[in-house]
Amino acid sequence: MCGIVSYLGDKEAYPILIEGLQRLEYRGYDSAGVALLNKSLQVFKKKGKVSDLQAFAADKDLKASLGIGHTRWATHGEPNDVNAHPQFSTNGRVAIVHNGIIENHSTLRKALIELGHVFTSETDTEVLAHLIEEYLVNFNLSLESAVQRALTKIVGAFAIVVLDEENPDLMVGARRSSPLVVGLGDNEFFIASDATPIIKYTNRVIYLKDDQIVAIDRNGYKVTNAENKTQQVKIKELDLKLEELEKGGYDHFMLKEIFQQPATVKEAMRGRINSMKAFVTVGGIQVNLNKIKNAQRFIIIACGTSWHSGLIGEYLFEELARTNVEVEYASEFRYRNPIIGEGDVVIALSQSGETADTMSALKLAKDKGALIYGIVNNVGSTISRMSDSGSYIHAGPEIGVASTKAFTSQVTVLTLMALHLAYEKGTIDVDYFRRILVELEHIPSKIEKILKVDAQIQLIAKEFQHIKNALYLGRGYNFPVALEGALKLKEISYVHAEGYPAAEMKHGPIALIDENMPVVVIATNVAAYEKILSNIQEVSARKGKVIAIVTEGDVEIKKLADYVIEIPTTIDPLTPLLSVIPLQLLAYHIAVLRECNIDQPRNLAKSVTVE
Numbered sequence: 215m216c217g218i219v220s221y222l223g224d225k226e227a228y229p230i231l232i233e234g235l236q237r238l239e240y241r242g243y244d245s246a247g248v249a250l251l252n253k254s255l256q257v258f259k260k261k262g263k264v265s266d267l268q269a270f271a272a273d274k275d276l277k278a279s280l281g282i283g284h285t286r287w288a289t290h291g292e293p294n295d296v297n298a299h300p301q302f303s304t305n306g307r308v309a310i311v312h313n314g315i316i317e318n319h320s321t322l323r324k325a326l327i328e329l330g331h332v333f334t335s336e337t338d339t340e341v342l343a344h345l346i347e348e349y350l351v352n353f354n355l356s357l358e359s360a361v362q363r364a365l366t367k368i369v370g371a372f373a374i375v376v377l378d379e380e381n382p383d384l385m386v387g388a389r390r391s392s393p394l395v396v397g398l399g400d401n402e403f404f405i406a407s408d409a410t411p412i413i414k415y416t417n418r419v420i421y422l423k424d425d426q427i428v429a430i431d432r433n434g435y436k437v438t439n440a441e442n443k444t445q446q447v448k449i450k451e452l453d454l455k456l457e458e459l460e461k462g463g464y465d466h467f468m469l470k471e472i473f474q475q476p477a478t479v480k481e482a483m484r485g486r487i488n489s490m491k492a493f494v495t496v497g498g499i500q501v502n503l504n505k506i507k508n509a510q511r512f513i514i515i516a517c518g519t520s521w522h523s524g525l526i527g528e529y530l531f532e533e534l535a536r537t538n539v540e541v542e543y544a545s546e547f548r549y550r551n552p553i554i555g556e557g558d559v560v561i562a563l564s565q566s567g568e569t570a571d572t573m574s575a576l577k578l579a580k581d582k583g584a585l586i587y588g589i590v591n592n593v594g595s596t597i598s599r600m601s602d603s604g605s606y607i608h609a610g611p612e613i614g615v616a617s618t619k620a621f622t623s624q625v626t627v628l629t630l631m632a633l634h635l636a637y638e639k640g641t642i643d644v645d646y647f648r649r650i651l652v653e654l655e656h657i658p659s660k661i662e663k664i665l666k667v668d669a670q671i672q673l674i675a676k677e678f679q680h681i682k683n684a685l686y687l688g689r690g691y692n693f694p695v696a697l698e699g700a701l702k703l704k705e706i707s708y709v710h711a712e713g714y715p716a717a718e719m720k721h722g723p724i725a726l727i728d729e730n731m732p733v734v735v736i737a738t739n740v741a742a743y744e745k746i747l748s749n750i751q752e753v754s755a756r757k758g759k760v761i762a763i764v765t766e767g768d769v770e771i772k773k774l775a776d777y778v779i780e781i782p783t784t785i786d787p788l789t790p791l792l793s794v795i796p797l798q799l800l801a802y803h804i805a806v807l808r809e810c811n812i813d814q815p816r817n818l819a820k821s822v823t824v825e
Contacts, residue, residue, distance in 0.1 A: 216241055216242045216284060216285060216286050216287050216299070216311075216312070216313040216407070217235060217238025217239065217240075217241035217242055217284065217285040217313070217406075217407050217411075218238075218282070218283070218284055218311050218312075218313055218373060218374075218375055218394070218405070218406055218407045219231055219234035219235060219238060219282075219283045219284075219404065219405075219406045219407070219411040219412070220281065220282040220283065220311070220375045220385055220387070220404065220405040220406070221234075221279075221280070221281055221402065221403070221404055222279070222280045222383070222384075222385050222402065222403045222404075222430055222431075222432065223279060223399065223401055223402025223403060224279060224401050224402060225279060225402065226276075226277065226278070226279065227250060227278050227279055227280055227281035228248065228250060228271075228276040228277075228278065228281060230415070231248050231281050231282070231283035232248070232264060232267070232268060232283070233411070233414075234283060234406065234410075234411025234412065235248075235264045235267075235283045235284070235285045235411070236264050237410045237411045237459055238285050238406070238407060238408075238410060238411055239263065239264055239285055239814060240467075240613050240614070240615055240813065240814065241285065241287065241313075241407060242285050242286050242287025242288075243262075243263055243264075243285060243286075243287070243814050244261070244262075244286045244287055244288045244293035244298075245259065245260060245261045245262060245285075245286045245288075245293050245294070245295070245297070245298035245299075246259065246260060246262070246263065246264045246266070246267040246283070246284065246285045246286065246298065247259025247260065247267060247283065247284055247286075247298045247299050247300055247311075248267070248271070248281055248282065248283040248284075248300070249281060249282050249283075249300040249302070249309035249311075249377055250276060250277075250278035250280070250281040251278055251280045251281065251309075251377050251379065251382050252277055252278040252279075252280075252382070253382070254379060255302075255306060255307070255309055255377065255379040256274070256275070256276075256278070257300050257302060257309055258270060258271045258274060258276075259284075259295060259298035259299065259300065260295055260298065261293050261294050261295050261298060264285060280377070280382065280383065280385065281377075282300060282309065282310075282311050282375045282376075282377055282385065283311065284298075284299035284300060284311035284312075286298055286299055289315055289338070290315075290319070290336055290337050290338045290339075291335055291336030291337045292336070296334060296335050296336075297335045297336055297337050299311045299312060299337075299339060300377075301335060301337055301339045301340040301342075301343045302340075302343055303331075303343045303344050303346070303347035304330075304331050304332050304344060304347065305347065305351075306379070307347060307350070307351075307378060307379045307380065308343050308344075308346050308347045308350065308376060308377070308378055308379075309343070309376070309377045309379075310339060310342055310343045310346070310374055310375070310376045310377075311339075311374065311375050312338075312339040312342065312372055312373070312374045313372070313373040313374075313392045313393075313407060314370060314371035314372035314373060314374075314390075314391065314392040315338060315370045315371055316338040316339070316341060316342060316368055316369070316370045316372065317369045317370035318367075318368070318369040318370070319338035319341045319370075322341045322345060322367065322368075323341050326341065326344045326345065326348065329348065331344045331347075331348070338370075342364060342368065342372070342374065343376075345364040345367060346360045346361055346364045346376060347360075348364075349363045349364055350378065357376065357378045357381050357384060357386055357429075358386050358427065358429040358438075359442070361374075361376055361386045361388060361427060362427055362438070362440060362442060365388055365390070365425070365427075365440065366440060368390075370390075370391075371390055371391035371392045371570060372388070372389065372390055372391075372392055373387075373388075373389040373390075373392035373393060373394040373407060374387060374388050374389075375387045375394075375405050383431050383432050384429065384430070384431045385403075385405065385429075385430050386427065386428070386429050386430075387405040387422070387427070387428045387430075388422075388425075388426065388427040388428070389422045389423075389424065389425075389426065390424050390425050391424060391570060391573065391574075391596075392407075392568070392570075393407055393408060393421075393566075393568045393595065393596060394406075394407065394421075394422045395407070395408060395409055395412075395419050395420065395421055395422070395594075396419060396420040396422065396428055396430070396435065397409070397412035397415065397416045397418070397419050398416055398418045398419070398420070398435075398449065399412075399415045399416040399418075400416075402415065402416075403430045403435060404416070405428065405430070408592070409452055409454060410459055410611060410613075413452060413454050413455075413456060413459070414456050417451050417452040417453075417454065418449050418450070418451055418452075419449070419450055419452060419594075420437070420447045420448070420449055420450070421450065421594045421599075422437070422447075423445075423599075425439055425440045426438070426439055426445055427439070427440070450594055452593070453593075454611070458610050458611050459611055459613065465806075465812075466614065466802075466806075466812040466813050467613040467614040467812075467813045468614035468616055468618060468706070468802055468812050468813055469802060469812075470614075471612055471613070471614050471618045471619045472618050472619070472665070472795070472798050472799060472802065473665055474610070474619050475618065475619050475622050475658075475661050475665075475795065476658040476659065476661045476662045476665070477658070478607075478608070478609045478610065478619045478622065478623050479622050479623060479626050479657055479658050479661065479791065480658040481608045481609070481610075481623075482607050482608055482609070482623040482626040482627055482630075483626060483630065483654065483655070484608070486630050487630060487651060487654060487655065488651075489648065489651035489652045489654070489655050492644075492647065492648050492651060493637075494630055494633045494634045494637065494651065495634060496605055496627070496630050496631050496634045497605070498587060498603040498604045498605040498631075499603070499631060499634050499635065501603040502585060502587075502602060502603045503638065505559070505585050506559055506585070506587070506635065507635060507638050507639060508557075509537065509557060509558060509559040509585070510538065510555070510557035510558060511537070511538040511539065511540060511557075511558055511559075512531055512537055512538070512539045512540070512558075512559050512560075512561055513539075513540050513541075513542060513547075513552075513554070513558055513559070513560045513561070513579070513584070514527055514528060514539060514540070514541045514542065514560075514561045514563065515542050515543075515544045515547055515560060515561070515562050515563070515572055515575045515576065515579075516541075516542075516543075516544060516562070516563035516564065516572065517543060517544050517545060517564075517569055517571055517572060518617070518701070519565075519616075519617040519620070519621050519698060519701065520563035520564055520565060520569075520617075520620075520621075520624060521541065521543060521563070522621070522694045522695075522697050522698040522701070523563055523621055523624035523625050523628065523694075524541045524561070524563050524628075525541050525693070525694035525697070526625050526628065526691060526694045526695075526790050527539070527541070527561070527563075527625075527628035527631075527632070528540075528541050529690065529691050529694075529787070530628055530629055530631075530632035530787055531628075531631075531632050531635070533632075533787065534632040534633060534635075534636040534641065534642055534787070535632050535635035535636040535639055535641055535642075536636075536639065536641040537635065542575070543571075544562075544569065544571040544572040544574070544575040545571040547575045547578075548571060548574045548575040548578055552578070552579075554578075554579050554582040554583070554584050555582065555583060555584070556583035556584070558579075558584040558585070559584065559585045559587055560575075560576065560579040560580075560584045560585070560586050560587065561587045561588075561589060562575075562576050562586065562587070562588045562589065562590075562597050562600075562601065562604075563589050563590075563624055564588075564589075564590050564595075564597050565590070565591045565592070565607075565609075565612060565617055565620040565624075566590070566591070566592055566595060567588070567590035567591065567592045567595020567596060567597040567598050568592070568595055568596050568597070569597070572597065573596055573597060573600065576588075576597065576600050576601075577600070580600070585602050585603075586600060586601045586602045586604075587601060587602065587603055587604050587605075588600065588601030588603075588604035588605075589604060589605050589607060589624060589627055589628070590604065590606060590607070591606065591607050591608075591609050591610075591612065591620055591623070593606060605627050605631070607620065607623035607624055607626070607627050608623065609623040613813065614812070614813045615705070615706075615813060615814060615815055615818050616702055616705045616706050616801075616812075616815065616818075618702075618798050621698060621794065622661075622791055622794065622795075625790055625791055626654075626657075626791065629654065629787065629788065629791075630654075633647065633650060633651070649785065650785055650787065650788070653784050653785045653788055654788060656784075657784070657788060657791050657792070660781070660782040660784060660792055661791070661792065661795055663782055664781050664782070664792060664795045664796060665795065665799075667779065667780070667796075668799055670779065671779060671796055671799045671800055671803060672799075672803045674761060674777050674779070674800065675800055675803035675804045675806075675807055676803075676807060677777070678732050678759075678761075678804060679804050679807035679808055681709055681730070681732055681804075682709065682710065682730070683709070683710045683711065683726065683730075683731055684700065684703055684709060684710070684711040684712075684731070684732050684733070684734065685700075685711070685712055685714065685719075685723055685726065685727070685731060685732070685733045685734070685758075686699045686700040686711060686712065686713040686714070686733075686734045686735075686736075686797075687713075687714055687715070687716040687719060687733060687734070687735045687736065687749060688713070688715070688716060688735075688736040688793075689715060689716045689717065689736075689739050689742045689745070689746060690739050690741070690742060690786070691739075691786060691787060691789055691790050692736040692738060692739060692789060692790065692793055693713070693714075693715045693716075694790065695736055695789075695790045695793050695794050695797065696713035696714065696715075696716075696734070696736055697713035698713070698794055698797065699711075699713065699734060699736075699794065699797030699798075699800075699801070700712055700713035701713070702797060702798055702801035702802075703800075703801045703804065705801075705815050705818060706801055706802065706805040706810055706812055706815050707801060707804045707805035707808050707810050708808070708810060708815070708816070709804065716735065716742075716745070716746055716749045717745065717749075719749060719752065719753075720752070724752065724756070727753055727756040727757075727758040728756060728757055728758065729757040729758070729759070731758050731759070732758070732759045732760075732761060733753045733758045733759065733760050733761070734761045734762075734763070734797065734800075735749065735750055735753070735760055735761070735762045735763070735775070736763045736793050736797075737750065737762050737763060737764050737768070737771050738763060738764060738765045738781065738789050738792075738793055739786065739789075740786065741786070746771075747770060747771065747774070750762065750771060750774045750775060751774060754774055759776045759777075760774065760775040760776050760777070761775070761776065761777045761778075761779070761800075762774075762775035762777070762778050762779070763779050763781060763793050763796055763797070764778055764779070764780055764781070765780065765781060765782070765783045766780045766781070766782055766783055767780075767783075768780070779796045781793060781795070781796065
């Protein structure tokens with residue numbers, strides 16, 4: 215969740231750290247801080263955004279070519295100046311930044327207090343700073359060895375970078391279950407949570423593996439494991455452009471990412487589909503075709519928006535490929551004793567590829583013999599490395615905390631996978647197969663058409679900017695879209711919203727409907743059109759305000775709904791790729807009108823890398 219960036223080189227560290235923290239604020243923004251090491255260790259930290267830290271440090275002596283920085287999403291201890299990172303040891307010799315959770319921090323804290331250590335914060339992170347100091351001072355170990363020894367006592371997840379005041383040309387990083395990347399520049403080195411804060415300076419990176427430790431001085435780096443054995447590492451060159459991390463003229467990253475979807479959906483299909491030649495090929499399936507084709511069932515594991523993508527995947531795999539599918543919340547799956555066998559394929563959906571619950575669920579599934587298929591966005595992420603095979607969605611960096619383009623790209627890849635398997639298994643009519651391919655290739659241009667009615671959606675948003683509750687209804691493929699639309703409204707405008715299967719409205723939610731309850735109905739299903747029409751009539755009879763998402767040319771629903779947003783006609787399995795777009799825009803514009811922080815909604819972070 216938290217963001218880490220560190221620098222060692224021949225430039226001034228502070229400007230690089232601040233710029234890096236600004237790029238990492240999507241990971242957490244409760245507080246921020248830096249530690250700079252020149253002749254002595256200086257720590258500056260502040261509750262609030264990186265801009266608050268900048269204002270606080272404006273008149274300070276910030277000269278140093280070695281430093282670490284952190285932007286926090288609070289776990290242990292409320293957001294305040296004291297609990298902000300970096301945390302430091304009793305004598306101030308050790309400074310540390312940390313992403314993760316130390317589960318046995320209470321036990322360690324008690325033991326260290328008995329040894330004379332004095333704590334100032336409520337954080338679990340401070341425990342690790344004191345533990346490292348204990349090994350440095352009382353065991354006379356080097357910083358690298360002290361970090362190695364300390365980490366053997368830790369239960370939990372961590373990505374850390376450590377400085378020692380008595381080693382002014384050295385920084386040490388380590389990870390377990392939380393991401394950490396090492397950047398290699400010209401006479402300079404970086405350690406960060408991900409590549410976004412360092413891509414301006416280098417595209418050459420090393421992704422650390424679990425329990426690896428990197429020690430960096432001005433002459434180079436060394437990677438070892440917990441047993442102090444030197445590790446061979448691969449240097450990767452990133453295909454990431456700096457302009458992808460900028461707003462590009464849009465008011466918010468979220469709006470930019472909504473409008474990128476014609477391009478990102480097309481990118482998710484690139485090289486995988488050709489309607490003229492009537493083929494779909496997904497490389498990750500081809501690698502393990504027999505196991506995947508003959509799987510007894512698919513288990514889709516995900517969290518949040520990715521879970522909604524997974525629900526659509528369930529519909530796709532069952533209808534097209536006739537495969538038995540279960541969709542699980544990763545956080546629930548891992549704490550059960552699930553029945554998994556060698557005939558199962560577990561599909562992991564995660565934009566970041568670093569979601570803690572999903573990674574733990576995958577480890578459980580892998581230990582039981584299942585084949586792991588990862589669908590992620592971030593190249594080189596942990597889930598991509600854990601997987602037996604998989605597919606990248608190629609959506610590019612998604613900075614807005616509320617996911618938009620990653621959702622449609624995930625659904626696109628799941629659609630391609632279902633079509634690929636359906637063709638291989640012979641479970642789909644050839645003419646229908648070709649028809650879906652043609653329609654799929656037209657989806658990007660149809661999304662562009664929807665985006666052109668943005669002004670109309672803004673006007674609808676004005677009518678509903680003061681609402682306190684909302685209900686979203688959908689059937690079939692559009693039920694998960696209703697869930698996703700409700701989640702977007704909750705995430706960025708702090709309005710209580712719920713998504714339901716339309717038929718379930720009569721089993722409880724209808725009691726809530728009155729003139730103050732807007733109901734968003736996704737009414738594009740041809741097969742269930744009359745039933746959806748009936749649902750709308752039931753809402754209208756109770757004075758509920760209906761916002762209907764309909765296909766172009768719809769006449770009947772226009773007569774009943776208070777507000778109508780048209781989307782182009784497409785084939786039923788592809789409707790989620792279109793029907794979700796107006797819901798994203800509606801949530802965005804309501805949040806803007808409510809003056810909410812669109813890209814950094816309260817209490818949220820982009821990558822949930824802790825439990």
